[in-house]
Amino acid sequence: MQPVLNVEDVRRVEAALTEVGVSVSELMHRAGAAAASEVARMEGADTVTVLAGLGNNGGDGWVAAENLHGKGFDVTVVTPVEPDDLRGDIARVVAKSAQDSGVKVVVGPPRETLDVLLMGSDVVVDAMLGTGFHGEPRAPFDIWIDSVNASGSHVIAVDVPSGLSAQTGLASGKYVVADLTVTMLSLKPGLLSDRGRDACGAIVVAPLAEQTERLVREADPVAWRADLDDYVDLLEPPSNAVDKFTRGSVLVVGGSSRFPGAPMMAAMAAARAGAGYVTLAVPAQIAPIVQSQMLEIPVVALPCEADGTFSLKAADLVAELAEKRSATLVGPGMRVTSGTVGIVSTLLAGKRPLVVDADALNCISRLTSNRVDDFPELLRRDAPLIMTPHRMELARLVGLQDTPPTSLTSAMEAARRIVWSDGGSEVCVVAKGSATACVSVDVAILPKPGPAALATAGSGDVLGGVIAALLARTGVENEDLPLLAAMACEMHGYAGTIAAERYGSRGVMARDIIDALGLAEDAFEEEVAFPDAAKSGREGRRDEGADGKGDE
Numbered sequence: 001m002q003p004v005l006n007v008e009d010v011r012r013v014e015a016a017l018t019e020v021g022v023s024v025s026e027l028m029h030r031a032g033a034a035a036a037s038e039v040a041r042m043e044g045a046d047t048v049t050v051l052a053g054l055g056n057n058g059g060d061g062w063v064a065a066e067n068l069h070g071k072g073f074d075v076t077v078v079t080p081v082e083p084d085d086l087r088g089d090i091a092r093v094v095a096k097s098a099q100d101s102g103v104k105v106v107v108g109p110p111r112e113t114l115d116v117l118l119m120g121s122d123v124v125v126d127a128m129l130g131t132g133f134h135g136e137p138r139a140p141f142d143i144w145i146d147s148v149n150a151s152g153s154h155v156i157a158v159d160v161p162s163g164l165s166a167q168t169g170l171a172s173g174k175y176v177v178a179d180l181t182v183t184m185l186s187l188k189p190g191l192l193s194d195r196g197r198d199a200c201g202a203i204v205v206a207p208l209a210e211q212t213e214r215l216v217r218e219a220d221p222v223a224w225r226a227d228l229d230d231y232v233d234l235l236e237p238p239s240n241a242v243d244k245f246t247r248g249s250v251l252v253v254g255g256s257s258r259f260p261g262a263p264m265m266a267a268m269a270a271a272r273a274g275a276g277y278v279t280l281a282v283p284a285q286i287a288p289i290v291q292s293q294m295l296e297i298p299v300v301a302l303p304c305e306a307d308g309t310f311s312l313k314a315a316d317l318v319a320e321l322a323e324k325r326s327a328t329l330v331g332p333g334m335r336v337t338s339g340t341v342g343i344v345s346t347l348l349a350g351k352r353p354l355v356v357d358a359d360a361l362n363c364i365s366r367l368t369s370n371r372v373d374d375f376p377e378l379l380r381r382d383a384p385l386i387m388t389p390h391r392m393e394l395a396r397l398v399g400l401q402d403t404p405p406t407s408l409t410s411a412m413e414a415a416r417r418i419v420w421s422d423g424g425s426e427v428c429v430v431a432k433g434s435a436t437a438c439v440s441v442d443v444a445i446l447p448k449p450g451p452a453a454l455a456t457a458g459s460g461d462v463l464g465g466v467i468a469a470l471l472a473r474t475g476v477e478n479e480d481l482p483l484l485a486a487m488a489c490e491m492h493g494y495a496g497t498i499a500a501e502r503y504g505s506r507g508v509m510a511r512d513i514i515d516a517l518g519l520a521e522d523a524f525e526e527e528v529a530f531p532d533a534a535k536s537g538r539e540g541r542r543d544e545g546a547d548g549k550g551d552e
């Protein structure tokens with residue numbers, strides 16, 4: 001797994017490196033050299049334009065420019081001010097050195113001149129704004145960013161695409177969309193989430209010093225980006241000595257007359273994700289129509305109210321069913337009523353592995369008046385518990401309805417409030433978003449995100465079904481729940497990619513993701529088992545920008 005550090009912790013690592021004798025100037029030289037070596041690796045590149053900002057990110061750019069000039073590239077640096085006028089000592093020294101070495105320098109060009117220069121460049125190096133950037137890019141960088149994005153040239157961003165917050169992955173103004181980002185010392189959360197996924201392209205981490213790996217680990221990474229080989233131990237060896245029960249049995253509890261489809265999708269997803277036996281429990285009023293859609297999955301009709309939601313009388317029956325299953329998923333389409341709140345609390349008090357999704361999460365919010373962290377006993381159980389809130393459900397759980405998390409890091413913070421509510425509980429919270437974090441007290445794991453095609457109604461029900469199936473099949477220990485959930489997210493993502501190939505990136509519906517799950521899982525396992533053999537296929541297929549490793 002690759003560590004992901006908050007920006008403030010990256011600065012601490014930088015300070016720690018200076019303490020062990022690697023100066024900031026030395027780091028800047030290595031950072032510039034790392035960016036230059038990515039440019040030099042590009043086939044057929046000859047003409048390079050470096051856009052340099054006023055801080056140390058710009059300093060990295062000047063070093064890269066001198067380095068590339070020394071290698072014979074035709075290099076121009078575009079800067080808002082003369083090197084002599086740069087305020088930062090180290091940046092000024094490297095800028096003057098580059099100028100003295102013969103690098104061409106263009107100061108504050110008009111937009112038309114810049115456009116011509118960038119369009120005529122094989123590579124544009126974006127060294128305008130780095131981790132010191134805040135707010136919206138001011139002139140001239142706002143205009144320069146437009147010019148970069150319009151150039152059609154290959155763009156390599158230094159540390160972070162300019163205009164993007166490396167911490168949050170948000171951009172309040174314009175931001176560079178790069179083909180490759182060379183980031184220094186460690187991954188940062190904003191590169192992997194929200195706008196960062198579009199902005200960074202492939203990501204290469206430049207460690208800059210041999211002590212970096214140790215210091216980054218000591219800096220307490222906020223999360224870990226999973227690599228394929230991390231999942232090896234979770235894969236079951238193939239065996240034919242199985243029957244439908246040893247392959248894991250799943251109970252899905254959900255549905256209402258308003259939303260009969262959600263639990264159906266979850267149940268079908270669980271079946272496609274390899275659970276040997278899936279049972280679907282729904283309110284009696286919708287049971288006939290649900291059963292008419294399900295050939296392989298038996299439907300159990302439970303007591304319901306006149307409005308087509310579960311009645312409280314269903315709670316004990318659900319508990320009995322759950323007792324006999326390897327795992328239960330509760331929530332899809334069930335609405336929030338006294339009956340469904342009762343079912344959720346009964347299941348939580350049970351002793352079997354449980355996935356709590358959708359309205360079951362809202363039931364917990366109702367039960368705890370939006371303060372689940374004040375009711376730790378509710379989530380205290382020995383058997384595995386995975387909660388799968390999207391950002392709004394997460395917000396409701398911890399009283400942030402008016403200010404829901406807007407970034408991966410704020411979602412992880414909210415999730416941590418839940419897992420730490422008992423001074424450390426065993427629950428795993430899968431904080432879903434365009435980037436998802438699987439959070440426990442020990443760790444936050446970031447699976448590689450799937451394609452935008454996953455953002456479609458019912459997709460969350462499918463993910464819930466996949467998680468329940470994996471839980472039922474593998475019987476993992478509590479400490480492995482984040483990794484298991486991350487694996488489910490990756491399989492879900494693979495399925496989304498396959499479905500997008502079949503139906504187009506905008507045409508995917510949840511049912512298409514379900515249908516692709518089996519093939520997705522085979523492809524995923526193949527890649528985990530034979531990463532090199534699968535790599536070429538994957539590069540064509542998967543979003544390398546989300547890969548976190550670029551073309552290393």
Ligand SMILES: NC(=O)C1=CN([C@@H]2O[C@H](COP(=O)(O)OP(=O)(O)OC[C@H]3O[C@@H](n4cnc5c(N)ncnc54)[C@H](O)[C@@H]3O)[C@@H](O)[C@H]2O)[C@@H](O)CC1
Binds near residue numbers: 031054056134158
């Ligand atoms: N962290 C590290 O260990 C290393 C960092 N280095 C580089 O240093 C960078 C950080 O350097 P700095 O702290 O000097 O910060 P930056 O260079 O990212 O930005 C600071 C400059 O940007 C300006 N600025 C901030 N917000 C702006 C806005 N909204 N519009 C226009 N201008 C704005 C500031 O006035 C200042 O001039 C990193 O991103 C990286 O590229 C490397 O040199 C070496 C190692």
Ligand SMILES: [K+]
Binds near residue numbers: 057127129130157158
């Ligand atoms: K940059």
